[in-house]
Amino acid sequence: MQKLTTEGQNIVNDLSNRYNLSQNAIIYMIGAVNNGGGSMAQFNCPELGGGGQWMRGGMTMVGDMFNYGLKNTVDNLCNDISNALATTIIFPLAPKGTRESNQWWPGELGNPFSSGAQNSTRYAIFQNRLAVDINGQVTVYDTLDNNISGISQQQGGNDSLTFSSQYGTILVSTLPVVSGANQTNNTTQNNFIEPVKNNFIEPINEPITQPIINNSSISVSNESSKAIIELIEQVASLHKAGILTDNEFNTKKSELLSRL
Incomplete structure (x- = not known):
């Protein structure tokens, strides 16, 4: 079981009792919401029907799409977790720039315009830079003159990771690599025009x-x-x-x- 602070363990115990879920399931969901910046989560939890997605104030999707009771449970649980993350240190703080930290990207990049996570992939968008973490391997890309408005992943691996810009949908792997796990990729992205x-x-x-x-x-x-x-x-x-x-x-x- 992942290490928790005293306050974090109390929250896990409370949510486990209230939602009749195991502590492991609660801790897993806390991690999913935390990876989504507190406003979204993508998860695969057997106790919650398998794979699903949650977005605060938006949609909730579960494997059994017509199970509205399960949808309501996931929505309430994720909202409670989001509120707890905003006010309580649930996991011991990890040094910035490490995988366990909320700020897992290189510190010199500063604060991102936006960040998110999908499955085993996390991303953070900065001025002229895009940081991507795939299974703990962080790569920083030069975004050139692209104005990135969103990141999506069809399947595992960065070969299917794409972003949307004013030039359309573009593979992340075509951007020049600044640092990280994929430094051998130096293909310059030629904008479609x-x-x-x-x-x-x-x-x-x-x-x-x-x-x-x-x-x-x-x-x-x-x-x-x-x-x-x-x-x-x-x-x-x-x-x-x-x-x-x-x-x-x-x-x-x-x-x-x-x-x-």
Whole structure:
């Protein structure tokens, strides 16, 4: 059983008696709520029906989705735990920067804009930095110019860890690594708009014969014309995906058409 403070043990005893759950189950749920910053929890507790999620003031999900009594129990329990965490030191304080601490990220990063946890993964978002803890292995990433609005994980491991930014949904593993367990990953994240910008053909320096009205003779080579048309199709795809605004799409389309 995890070590508790005297006050923490009293809270565990009280919640165990009130909700008719084992002390191990209560301690596990305290850890889940604590990992979620006191406002959310993801858990897999057999005494509470297996896997589930809780969000303060929001949704509560349990394995048996139509068991409203169980949902109510989980919601009340997690709210009680959240309140206790806000006013009581339940676990002995661990040094900052260690896995057991609420502030598990490197101390020089300061206070995060937001943080959370999912399964065995924790994350914290800072100015230009993202810290990720997977099974105790902490990696710090450079977020470049991404404005991160959320983190999600489909399956275990950082290969499926993604974040949402103004450029869409991006794999965390594509960000440059600043420090930590995955320092070998130095792949620079090219924001989705950039590759197209970098591949645009530069204006042709050779003189171009102006089209003759009525004959439509154009001196641009078939190869150049084909490349420009392909670029227009790429820009159209980005526009359709919502990555480019209408103005950005029309401006770039007009620029490319002017080269034909």
